[in-house]
Amino acid sequence: MRTTSRGLIAALALTPLLAGCFAPGDSGAGSGGRLRVALAVPPVQALSPYSNDATVLSKLSVAEGLTALDKNGTAEPALAKSWKQDGATTWTFELRKAEFQDGTELTAQAVVDALDHAGAAKPKPRVLSDVSLTAKAEDADTVTLTTKSPDPVLPLRLASPALAILSAKAYAKDGAVSPVGTGTGPFEITRLNGKTKATLDRFDGYWGGKAKAPGIDVSWVADGTARANALRGGEADIAEWIPTAQAKLLDKKTRHEVPSVRTDSLILNTGSGLFTDAGLRAAAREAVDGSALVDSVFGGYADPAQGLFGPAVPWAADKRVEVTGRTKAATAAEVKTGTKGRTLRLATYTNRSELPEAATVLQQQLEKAGFTVKQDVREYTQMEGDLLAGKYDALVFSRVTLLDTGDAVDYLASDFTSEGVYNIAGLKNTAVDKAIRAAAAERDTRSRQEKIMRAEAEILRTDAVVPLVHEQAVQGIAADVEGVILDPRERSLIDVDTRLK
Numbered sequence: 473m474r475t476t477s478r479g480l481i482a483a484l485a486l487t488p489l490l491a492g493c494f495a496p497g498d499s500g501a502g503s504g505g506r507l508r509v510a511l512a513v514p515p516v517q518a519l520s521p522y523s524n525d526a527t528v529l530s531k532l533s534v535a536e537g538l539t540a541l542d543k544n545g546t547a548e549p550a551l552a553k554s555w556k557q558d559g560a561t562t563w564t565f566e567l568r569k570a571e572f573q574d575g576t577e578l579t580a581q582a583v584v585d586a587l588d589h590a591g592a593a594k595p596k597p598r599v600l601s602d603v604s605l606t607a608k609a610e611d612a613d614t615v616t617l618t619t620k621s622p623d624p625v626l627p628l629r630l631a632s633p634a635l636a637i638l639s640a641k642a643y644a645k646d647g648a649v650s651p652v653g654t655g656t657g658p659f660e661i662t663r664l665n666g667k668t669k670a671t672l673d674r675f676d677g678y679w680g681g682k683a684k685a686p687g688i689d690v691s692w693v694a695d696g697t698a699r700a701n702a703l704r705g706g707e708a709d710i711a712e713w714i715p716t717a718q719a720k721l722l723d724k725k726t727r728h729e730v731p732s733v734r735t736d737s738l739i740l741n742t743g744s745g746l747f748t749d750a751g752l753r754a755a756a757r758e759a760v761d762g763s764a765l766v767d768s769v770f771g772g773y774a775d776p777a778q779g780l781f782g783p784a785v786p787w788a789a790d791k792r793v794e795v796t797g798r799t800k801a802a803t804a805a806e807v808k809t810g811t812k813g814r815t816l817r818l819a820t821y822t823n824r825s826e827l828p829e830a831a832t833v834l835q836q837q838l839e840k841a842g843f844t845v846k847q848d849v850r851e852y853t854q855m856e857g858d859l860l861a862g863k864y865d866a867l868v869f870s871r872v873t874l875l876d877t878g879d880a881v882d883y884l885a886s887d888f889t890s891e892g893v894y895n896i897a898g899l900k901n902t903a904v905d906k907a908i909r910a911a912a913a914e915r916d917t918r919s920r921q922e923k924i925m926r927a928e929a930e931i932l933r934t935d936a937v938v939p940l941v942h943e944q945a946v947q948g949i950a951a952d953v954e955g956v957i958l959d960p961r962e963r964s965l966i967d968v969d970t971r972l973k
Contacts, residue, residue: 505972506687507953509710509965510699513823514667514692516853520649522593524856526633527875531965532672532688535636535655538565538583538615539627541963545878547627551578551637551656552615560622567613570679572639573653573660580609586637587617593647595860597634599876601893602885602912624915625879632876633963658683658968667853668692684955684971694851696825703948709972710956710965711948715825716771719946730945730958731784733874735777736762736827738834738938739867743898746816746843746865753935754801756866759841760834762940769829774941780928781873781880782942784960787921793929807842816843819859820868821852830940831868859896867896870943872962880924881912888931897936904930 509532517523521535529535538552553568570578584607590597591605604620619626629635642654652661658678663671672688691708693699696715702708703726719727738760740747747753763776781788802810816838820831828849835845848855848864859867876882885908886892890900907930911923931937949956955970 504686506689507685507710507966507970507972508708509688509690510693510702510708510712511690512692512694512696512699512713514694514851514853515664516856518648519651519661519664519670521634521636521638521651522590522595522597522649524852526597526636527963529636529651529655529657530633530963532690533657533659533683533967534661534672535633535638535651535657537630537632537635537637538567539631541628541631541878541961545628545874545961547631550631551583552630555627558616561619563617563626564610565615565617567615568679570656571677573655573657573675573677574639574641575677576639576641578637578656579612580615581612582640583607583615583637584609585640585643587635589643589649590635593649595893597632598886598892598894599629599632599634599882601891602882602889602908603629622913622915624913624920625877625881628877628879629882631878632882634876659688659966678968681968683968685966688966694823700948703950706950708948709950709953712965713824714946714948716769716773716946717825719771719773722948723951725951726948728947728949728958729773730947730960732872732943732945732960732962733782733784734870734872734943734945734962735780735782736765736774736830736868736870736940736943737777737780738940739869739897740936740938741862741865741867741896741898742934742936743862743900745862746811746814749802749810750799750935751802752807752810754799755803755807755841756838756843757798757935757938758801759837759843760938760940761837762938764837765826765830765833765941769826769833770941770943773944773946775944777939777941779925779932779939780884780937784942785874785880788925791922791925793925795929795932798933798935802842804840804842811843814844816845817848817863817865818845818868819848819855819864819866821850821855823852824870827868827870834868834940860894862898868940869896874961875963878961881908881920881927884908884924884927884931885912888936899931899934899936901930901934901936904934 515525519525536550539547540550542548552565555565587607606618608616638654659672660675662673670690674683699711700714700718703711740753766774820827873883886894907927914920952973957964
């Protein structure tokens with residue numbers, strides 16, 4: 473088993489593309505110190521912060537929230553230079569002097585408007601799935617935030633890329649949001665070419681000082697082998713998510729292994745189809761063996777899953793709660809009888825190259841248990857709507873568990889509560905909802921972690937999700953690039969210090 477440092481930060485790289493993606497003359501790509509980056513998942517909603525595209529805005533330092541997360545997952549100042557809690561549900565944030573990339577000033581009213589737009593978005597951003605937030609401008613530089621119920625991790629929540637503060641120009645009357653030229657970060661998006669390319673230039677008015685790189689040329693390349701080849705061929709400076717099969721083919725100087733808070737799981741649709749039957753869910757859970765994927769699919773760059781949270785969440789193991797009271801699994805004969813004439817629709821996506829291979833292994837395991845399985849494998853952007861609409865029975869899914877806030881409660885609330893906005897499992901379970909609410913209300917860090925692990929046990933008891941492996945990310949970074957951020961939460965990549973040597 474390959475092991476890596478369990479520390480929370482390391483530097484990452486995104487990138488390379490198919491031949492020709494960085495053609496000579498493409499906005500100075502590869503010249504003048506510009507960084508060439510290849511990302512894996514094409515934009516779903518033109519880089520709207522209210523979609524999964526939000527992380528691109530933070531990875532490329534385009535937009536910022538009131539706060540940011542440091543390497544230990546603690547909230548630190550960003551557009552807010554300081555804050556204080558005035559009561560159980562009220563917080564006051566003092567803004568720093570900053571300007572948007574369109575030349576307008578950052579003001580308290582601009583912050584209020586941005587947060588109001590996020591709260592009114594449909595669907596609501598995952599980070600707001602378990603909180604009701606009201607913002608008020610006290611003066612030009614002071615914002616008061618009030619929550620309906622106590623939210624002890626509000627400063628962490630405000631660091632979410634989904635709550636980036638954009639200028640008034642970003643928000644259209646129809647609800648669309650555009651970060652093109654409307655952020656506050658050191659890099660400004662000057663051109664977005666559909667789902668294939670983006671051009672970013674340095675924003676010299678950035679409050680944190682001028683970036684060392686003059687710009688970034690981004691291409692989205694879903695094929696992981698193509699990203700690795702682009703790095704090897706000198707067509708990209710940073711390559712995101714190198715497939716494990718390609719990792720050993722990279723020069724050691726360009727291969728960077730990062731402990732990740734990413735867990736790959738089999739999500740079962742409890743809301744409709746085969747897996748509304750708890751006995752069939754239990755049979756699927758007993759049939760699949762994630763440990764079989766560690767070497768065969770991930771080449772040792774993974775650990776067998778112990779639960780929803782892996783080794784990169786160091787406090788989880790000691791606080792894990794035994795899962796009891798599970799439904800008895802249907803036998804193979806009962807599976808065949810209960811699914812007669814019905815096919816298990818197993819989905820996954822191509823943006824992470826290991827997932828289709830993992831789905832094939834799981835299909836074989838499920839068929840041995842009596843299921844008839846048919847796969848649907850596409851790019852994630854082509855299937856997200858169907859996933860949220862419950863059109864599949866099962867999904868092989870890779871999830872960054874601490875992506876949205878750095879706080880595990882937010883992940884649990886968005887993915888597993890009855891009202892969760894990213895509840896692909898369609899789970900509606902009173903005990904799960906109660907356990908997650910209890911964790912959300914807890915202020916003490918240790919007690920909050922203990923309640924999170926009780927909630928994990930409640931979720932696993934339903935068999936709505938079967939954890940498979942905890943990934944170790946492999947990032948490709950050219951030897952002449954320095955200052956790339958290796959982030960286990962996959963929210964950061966390039967900042968003011970990233971540059972070609």
